[in-house]
Amino acid sequence: MLPARFEYHRPTTLDEALALLAEHGDDAKVLAGGQSLIPLMKYRFSSVGHLIDVNRIPGLDGIEESGGVLRIGALVRHNQLVASDVIALSSPTIAAAAPQIADPLVRNLGTIGGSLAHADPSGDLGSVMLAVGGSVVLRTTGGEREVPVKDFIVGTFQTSIEPDEMLTEVRVPTAGARSGGTYLKLERKVGDFATVAAAVCLTLDNGSIGDAGIGLTSVGLANLKAEAAEAALRGASPDDEAFAEAGRLAAEASSPASDVRGSEAYKRHMVDVYVRRGLARAFEMAGAA
Numbered sequence: 001m002l003p004a005r006f007e008y009h010r011p012t013t014l015d016e017a018l019a020l021l022a023e024h025g026d027d028a029k030v031l032a033g034g035q036s037l038i039p040l041m042k043y044r045f046s047s048v049g050h051l052i053d054v055n056r057i058p059g060l061d062g063i064e065e066s067g068g069v070l071r072i073g074a075l076v077r078h079n080q081l082v083a084s085d086v087i088a089l090s091s092p093t094i095a096a097a098a099p100q101i102a103d104p105l106v107r108n109l110g111t112i113g114g115s116l117a118h119a120d121p122s123g124d125l126g127s128v129m130l131a132v133g134g135s136v137v138l139r140t141t142g143g144e145r146e147v148p149v150k151d152f153i154v155g156t157f158q159t160s161i162e163p164d165e166m167l168t169e170v171r172v173p174t175a176g177a178r179s180g181g182t183y184l185k186l187e188r189k190v191g192d193f194a195t196v197a198a199a200v201c202l203t204l205d206n207g208s209i210g211d212a213g214i215g216l217t218s219v220g221l222a223n224l225k226a227e228a229a230e231a232a233l234r235g236a237s238p239d240d241e242a243f244a245e246a247g248r249l250a251a252e253a254s255s256p257a258s259d260v261r262g263s264e265a266y267k268r269h270m271v272d273v274y275v276r277r278g279l280a281r282a283f284e285m286a287g288a289a
């Protein structure tokens with residue numbers, strides 16, 4: 001099918017893009033990699049009067065680390081995350097997830113900003129950001145605000161972004177010394193969306209678990225942050241018993257639906273397995289660090 005009629009804008013500066021959003025608001029959409037938006041428009045699940053293609057705006061595709069904060073521009077493609085030494089050094093959870101997103105063609109075009117703004121419960125980067133405590137920077141012509149991803153994702157394909165706001169940057173606390181993290185994804189075939197996936201990270205503090213993060217993919221109406229499991233891990237001894245309890249609590253917090261990919265019980269069981277396994281791997285990495 002062909003998309004409904006729309007006006008195409010191709011701003012070359014951020015100010016120009018923000019002015020277009022301010023002018024057209026509810027009737028406009030930002031076009032980044034187009035990997036989710038274009039199919040939606042073609043099937044007419046989405047139609048907008050104004051499409052604002054932000055791909056020609058310079059300065060939105062950088063990856064930098066300074067002062068314990070990793071800054072990732074909204075237009076950074078999934079494949080840039082895969083190839084980045086800064087990501088490999090600063091965030092093992094992002095580094096583990098990026099090569100598992102979709103297939104090489106989609107990874108060449110899809111962006112981190114588009115992925116988070118799309119808020120697909122099966123999206124990988126939302127869960128990663130919930131685990132690592134990431135936040136997004138939202139800009140308007142009047143200024144900017146920083147919103148933790150746990151407050152940004154509010155439901156299925158729903159975020160707290162306002163119609164005149166553009167997501168410009170993702171900020172993530174750098175994984176410190178004695179930290180580890182990973183992303184475990186069950187998919188029917190390579191390149192598929194997750195049947196179940198778990199993002200985990202963990203930091204050791206004097207032999208105990210200082211902090212831990214767990215995000216879950218495809219097991220609820222949105223990416224889920226397993227807060228009870230995270231709380232149980234804080235201050236605990238990093239052993240099989242603590243990881244098993246976290247796995248149990250994460251499975252309890254998930255609410256998967258039975259479908260062609262698996263039954264609810266199977267998916268819940270896989271959450272338990274992946275959280276336990278992921279934490280053990282993160283602990284190994286933290287010990288080695």
Ligand SMILES: Cc1cc2nc3c(=O)[nH]c(=O)nc-3n(C[C@H](O)[C@H](O)[C@H](O)COP(=O)(O)OP(=O)(O)OC[C@H]3O[C@@H](n4cnc5c(N)ncnc54)[C@H](O)[C@@H]3O)c2cc1C
Binds near residue numbers: 102
């Ligand atoms: C075949 C296929 C397989 C896939 N498999 C996976 C997978 O396994 N895991 C996974 O996580 N994803 C997967 N995806 C989705 C992919 O990661 C997309 O790239 C991503 O969801 C959207 O990013 P995008 O840059 O293409 O955004 P677009 O499609 O351009 O936009 C998506 C939405 O975000 C909004 N938006 C985009 N950028 C901004 C911005 N800077 N500020 C405000 N709003 C913005 C748009 O207006 C639109 O509503 C798959 C996609 C395809 C086509």
